[in-house]
Amino acid sequence: MVFDVFFLQQVINGLSIGCVYALMAIGFTLIFGVLNVVNFAHGEVYTIGAFVGLMVITAMAPPLLAVVPLVLAVGAASGVGLERIAFRPFRRFTDEASQKSRAMREATLLSSLAVSIVTREIMMHIFGGDMQGIPSGYLLQQPVAIGPIMVASGSLVIFATSAVMLGALQFLLYRTQTGLGIRAVSNNQLGARYVGINTDRTIVTTFAVGSMLGATAGILVGLYDGAISPHMGFAPGVKAFVAMVMGGLSSIPGAVACALLLGVSESIATEFLSSGWKDLITYSLLVITLVFFPQGLFGHGRERA
Amino acid sequence: MRKNAILGAVLGAMLATTAVQAADREIVIGYQAPLSGDRSQYGEMFRNAAQIKLEEFNASGKLAGAKVAITFEDSKDDPKEARNIAHKFLDNSKVVGVIGDFSSTVSMAAGEIYAAEKMPQLSQTASHPDFTKLSPWQFRNITTQAFEGPYNADWIIAAGMKTAAVIYIQNDWGISALDGFVSGFKAKGGKITATEAFNPGNRDFRSILTKVARQKPDVIYLAMFYEEGAAFAQQREQLGIKIPLYGTSSLYSPKLIELGRESVEGLHLATTFTPDNPDPAVQTFVKEYAARFKSEPGMFAAQAYDAVGIMLDAVAKAGPSVTRESLRDALAATSGYPGVTGATSFDPVTREPAKALAKMMVKDGRFQVVTGP
Known part of the structure; x- marks a missing residue:
C-alpha cells in the first residue's frame, strides 16, 4: 500500500459511502432517542421515499427540486402511520411499571420489525423484486474532478444534505420549543407528561421528522445509485444501526461521525483485504467499541430501564 | 355372406393397421420439467420450444419408418416427483430417452435412477459439475463456467490484452466463474493482476x-449478474476509469442496458443464445416461437429447443429400431450439432458440451454480435 492518489481516492470513496450511512443514521437515531426503541421500519421508509420519488419522476417528470417536498410529505405521512400502527398501541398503559417494562419495549421492537417485513413484501408484490432504473436526466452520477480525485455529483449532494440535516436537527432540538419537548420526552417520558408536555404529539412529531429525513435519504441514494429495489433499505439500515450504537445510541452527531468512520474504514480496508471482508471491518469496529466504550464513542451515562 | 363381408372388412382393416404400425413404429421421448x-x-x-422442434423433425423425414412423440410429465421442481416420473418412464418400454429436468438438484435426483436403470x-439446464459425473447416461447441452471462462480468456488474449483483474460475486457460482477464467487466462500466458470478491x-x-485501477490491467473481467454489472459500469465511468470490461454470459440481459445506459457501452460478453443472431436457424426459431406463443424466446426456450434437437438427431442416427443403449451411444457421438445456441459437441469421455458461443458487445445502446476477435 502506498500513500498515493489512489489512496486519497479511497478515502474520498469511503467518505461518500459514509455519507450514505450517515444520511440514514440521522433519522434512525432521532427516532431511537425519543422512545429508546429501535425502529426497524426505518429502512422501509427510506425505500418508500425512493419509490415515491421514482413514481413522481416517471409520471410527471418534474424538476428535481419539486420532487423533494413531495417525498418529504410522503415520508412524514409514513412516519405518522408507522407510529400509529407499530408504536402507539404499546403505549396504552402510562403507569411507571409499564413505561419501564422491558417486555413492552421488546414488543415494540418486534412490531416495527413486523411492519418492516409486511411493507417490504407489499412493495415486492407491487413493484417486483427487480432493480428499477432511474430516468437518466435525474441521476446524480456526473463525475466531478477535484484535481486528480474523481467524485460523483451525488456524493457532494449527499454530503451537503447530511450537513444541512444535521445542522437543522441540532437547531430544532436545542433552539425550539418542539425540540425541548422531544428532549424532555427522550429524557423521561413520565416526567415530561407530569410537567404538561403532550407526549403523544411530541412522539408523532419525532416520527414525522425522522421519517422525512429517511425518505429523503432514500430518493437521494436512489438517484446516486441509479437503481432502486424493495430491498435497498436493508444493507444501509444495518450500517446506520451500527453507526448509531457506536455513536452512543442517542447522539446524532456521534452517529454521523461513526457512519463516516465506518465508510472510510471499509474503503481503506479494501486496499489490504478482499472487499468480501469489508463487513468484518464494520462489525469488528462495533465489537471493539462496545468492549472499550460501552457507552459508545459519543454517548454519556444514561438511565437504563 | 353379409357377415363374412363385415368380417373381411374388419380383418382387412386390422391387417392394414398392423402394416402401418410395422412401417411407422412409435418412439417416445420422455420430457420431465x-x-x-x-x-x-x-x-x-421448454414445452413450447419442444413442440416446435418435434413438429419440424417429424415433418423433415430424417427418420424413415418411425414417428417420434414426446410425453411430458410435471416434476413441480421437486426431487420426489422427479423420482416417480423416472420410474414411470422406465416402465414404459416405448420411452428410449429422457430430457430434463430443470434444476440441477431435481435432474440429479432423477438421474440417479436413470443411471442405475440405464x-x-x-x-437442457442442469449446470452442476456433478450432474454429468453421475454415470455415462447423463448429458447436458448447457455450458458451465468451466467452459465459458477459458473461452472468454481466449477471446481476450486474441484481442491482444495480456493482464486482467477479475471481480466476482462471493458465492458458489462466482467462485466457479473465477476459477474457470483464471485457469484459462493463465494457460494462455495471461497475467491476473487482482481477484476481488464482493x-x-x-x-x-x-x-x-x-x-484494481492502480495496477492498470488491460481488462476487467466481471463474474456477476446484471444488477451489479450495471452499478459497476456506472461507478467505473464516474471514477473516470477507462479499462475495458468483459463479462460472463450472466450479464446478458436487456436490464443491463436499461440500468447501466451509456456506462455499459463497449462491454463484451459471450453468450449461447441471442434472438438478434442473424443466423437463419435462429431467426426461423425466433419467428416461429413468437408467432405461436406471442413472446420472444429467451435463453431457456433456446436451450430446450436444442436439447430436443440433439436428442431427435441421435434417434435418427440410431435408426427406427433405436434402443436405450443405442440412443446413449448416438448421443455420446454428438458432434457439431447446428443448434440455435451455437454448434454443440459432447466430449466423448466427460460428456460435457462444447459450443461456439456468440461474441457480443454493447454498442449504440443494444447488444450486437461481434465478428472477428
Whole structure:
C-alpha cells in the first residue's frame, strides 16, 4: 500500500459511502432517542421515499427540486402511520411499571420489525423484486474532478444534505420549543407528561421528522445509485444501526461521525483485504467499541430501564 | 355372406393397421420439467420450444419408418416427483430417452435412477459439475463456467490484452466463474493482476475499482449478474476509469442496458443464445416461437429447443429400431450439432458440451454480435 492518489481516492470513496450511512443514521437515531426503541421500519421508509420519488419522476417528470417536498410529505405521512400502527398501541398503559417494562419495549421492537417485513413484501408484490432504473436526466452520477480525485455529483449532494440535516436537527432540538419537548420526552417520558408536555404529539412529531429525513435519504441514494429495489433499505439500515450504537445510541452527531468512520474504514480496508471482508471491518469496529466504550464513542451515562 | 363381408372388412382393416404400425413404429421421448408451481414458467418455455422442434423433425423425414412423440410429465421442481416420473418412464418400454429436468438438484435426483436403470438423460439446464459425473447416461447441452471462462480468456488474449483483474460475486457460482477464467487466462500466458470478491447485495464498487485501477490491467473481467454489472459500469465511468470490461454470459440481459445506459457501452460478453443472431436457424426459431406463443424466446426456450434437437438427431442416427443403449451411444457421438445456441459437441469421455458461443458487445445502446476477435 502506498500513500498515493489512489489512496486519497479511497478515502474520498469511503467518505461518500459514509455519507450514505450517515444520511440514514440521522433519522434512525432521532427516532431511537425519543422512545429508546429501535425502529426497524426505518429502512422501509427510506425505500418508500425512493419509490415515491421514482413514481413522481416517471409520471410527471418534474424538476428535481419539486420532487423533494413531495417525498418529504410522503415520508412524514409514513412516519405518522408507522407510529400509529407499530408504536402507539404499546403505549396504552402510562403507569411507571409499564413505561419501564422491558417486555413492552421488546414488543415494540418486534412490531416495527413486523411492519418492516409486511411493507417490504407489499412493495415486492407491487413493484417486483427487480432493480428499477432511474430516468437518466435525474441521476446524480456526473463525475466531478477535484484535481486528480474523481467524485460523483451525488456524493457532494449527499454530503451537503447530511450537513444541512444535521445542522437543522441540532437547531430544532436545542433552539425550539418542539425540540425541548422531544428532549424532555427522550429524557423521561413520565416526567415530561407530569410537567404538561403532550407526549403523544411530541412522539408523532419525532416520527414525522425522522421519517422525512429517511425518505429523503432514500430518493437521494436512489438517484446516486441509479437503481432502486424493495430491498435497498436493508444493507444501509444495518450500517446506520451500527453507526448509531457506536455513536452512543442517542447522539446524532456521534452517529454521523461513526457512519463516516465506518465508510472510510471499509474503503481503506479494501486496499489490504478482499472487499468480501469489508463487513468484518464494520462489525469488528462495533465489537471493539462496545468492549472499550460501552457507552459508545459519543454517548454519556444514561438511565437504563 | 353379409357377415363374412363385415368380417373381411374388419380383418382387412386390422391387417392394414398392423402394416402401418410395422412401417411407422412409435418412439417416445420422455420430457420431465416443472409445469406447475413456482418454476412453471420455465417448464412452459421448454414445452413450447419442444413442440416446435418435434413438429419440424417429424415433418423433415430424417427418420424413415418411425414417428417420434414426446410425453411430458410435471416434476413441480421437486426431487420426489422427479423420482416417480423416472420410474414411470422406465416402465414404459416405448420411452428410449429422457430430457430434463430443470434444476440441477431435481435432474440429479432423477438421474440417479436413470443411471442405475440405464436410460439416457439429457438436461437442457442442469449446470452442476456433478450432474454429468453421475454415470455415462447423463448429458447436458448447457455450458458451465468451466467452459465459458477459458473461452472468454481466449477471446481476450486474441484481442491482444495480456493482464486482467477479475471481480466476482462471493458465492458458489462466482467462485466457479473465477476459477474457470483464471485457469484459462493463465494457460494462455495471461497475467491476473487482482481477484476481488464482493458480497451479494453490495452496490458500491468504488473501493474495488480504485484498488484494481492502480495496477492498470488491460481488462476487467466481471463474474456477476446484471444488477451489479450495471452499478459497476456506472461507478467505473464516474471514477473516470477507462479499462475495458468483459463479462460472463450472466450479464446478458436487456436490464443491463436499461440500468447501466451509456456506462455499459463497449462491454463484451459471450453468450449461447441471442434472438438478434442473424443466423437463419435462429431467426426461423425466433419467428416461429413468437408467432405461436406471442413472446420472444429467451435463453431457456433456446436451450430446450436444442436439447430436443440433439436428442431427435441421435434417434435418427440410431435408426427406427433405436434402443436405450443405442440412443446413449448416438448421443455420446454428438458432434457439431447446428443448434440455435451455437454448434454443440459432447466430449466423448466427460460428456460435457462444447459450443461456439456468440461474441457480443454493447454498442449504440443494444447488444450486437461481434465478428472477428
